[in-house]
Amino acid sequence: MTETELPGKTPEQAALIARVRRMMLIAGLTTALAVAAVLIAIGYRLFRSGGSAATASDVTAVLPKGARITATAVAGEELVVTLDIGGTTEIRTFDARTLKPLGRLKFANEP
Numbered sequence: 001m002t003e004t005e006l007p008g009k010t011p012e013q014a015a016l017i018a019r020v021r022r023m024m025l026i027a028g029l030t031t032a033l034a035v036a037a038v039l040i041a042i043g044y045r046l047f048r049s050g051g052s053a054a055t056a057s058d059v060t061a062v063l064p065k066g067a068r069i070t071a072t073a074v075a076g077e078e079l080v081v082t083l084d085i086g087g088t089t090e091i092r093t094f095d096a097r098t099l100k101p102l103g104r105l106k107f108a109n110e111p
Contacts, residue, residue, distance in 0.1 A: 059099045078102060 009017070063069075064085050071082040079094040089107040094100065 061099075 067085045073080045079096045081092045083090045091105040093102040
């Protein structure tokens with residue numbers, strides 16, 4: 001088998017190879033930076049919510065006598081309960097993680 005000799009690189013070819021190497025370096029650094037940002041965001045979310053609040057396992061909410069739950073919903077980090085108390089509508093909100101009461105909104109008819 002005979003080997004053919006390849007001629008040396010021309011200045012244009014050397015410049016092109018240098019430009020491609022530079023572009024690959026920029027692309028590699030950008031990719032590494034993006035992966036690092038994603039890992040930092042995931043780690044921040046894991047450690048921030050890890051032990052922030054104890055979850056309630058068994059909670060008993062006491063309703064007024066004759067009250068009836070008409071609807072429940074979850075809005076963001078809140079649990080919303082709609083009550084019918086003797087013809088009056090009341091909305092109570094609770095923290096979804098700890099089930100602590102956050103607020104109460106009463107609706108009444110005008111006389």
